[in-house]
Amino acid sequence: MSGKIFAGGIVVLALIAGIAMYYLQVYYYYEEVDVSAEQVTLTLLEGSADPIVADNLQAIDATSSPIRYRACFTTSHSLAMLSETYEMYEGAEPLIAPYWFECFDAMEVGKALEKGRALAFLGQKNIAHGVDRVVAVMEDGRGFVWHQVNEEIKK
Structure with missing residues (x-):
């Protein structure tokens, strides 16, 4: 009898831990950005940043x-x-966003990049150590921004 209670306790703890990890990954750490101070910038061919x-x-x-x-x-x-x-x-790979951030569909952006219906641009090199800001724009004018690990860390 005590073995069943012990096994049941392990199952309950595993369930609680799983729910907690899911919540932390999908909801807890993310915050909406105040876009009044945000600009989408791209890197000009000469190398300087330019808002679009x-x-x-x-x-x-x-x-x-x-x-x-x-x-x-x-x-x-x-x-x-x-x-x-x-x-x-080169090598833009959109990262999946939490499902509740509905405007960002990484699969759609990835397919559009592969088929040439979207182009990826350098937003900012090394926005954080080894991480670039990538901006993809689709033919219909929709744009998507994400941070991607660059060759500095991939080595």
């Missing part, structure tokens, strides 16, 4: 990790103009 037109900006971030930043926006800039003016980002 970014309407309907929404962003989340967390202090627990430099790669938790995600943002969505719309822009009136064409892909042709952006590609002639700003530095492209």
Whole structure:
């Protein structure tokens, strides 16, 4: 009888720990960013940062990790103009956002990048040690921002 109680206690503790880990990963650390002070910037071909037109900006971030930043926006800039003016980002891999941040669909952005329906640009090199800010813009003007580990850390 005491073995069943002991096993049941382990199951209950594991369930509580699982729920706590899920909550911490998906909700606890993320905060909405005050976008009134935010700008979407891209790196010009010459190397300096330049803000672009970014309407309907929404962003989340967390202090627990430099790669938790995600943002969505719309822009009136064409892909042709952006590609002639700003530095492209090779190897862009959008990171999945929490499901409740509905505007950011990493799978859709990734597929659009693969098929050429979106282009990725360098937002800022080394926004944190070994982490770049990447900005992807789709043909329809939707834009997405995330932080991605760069070659400095991948080595």
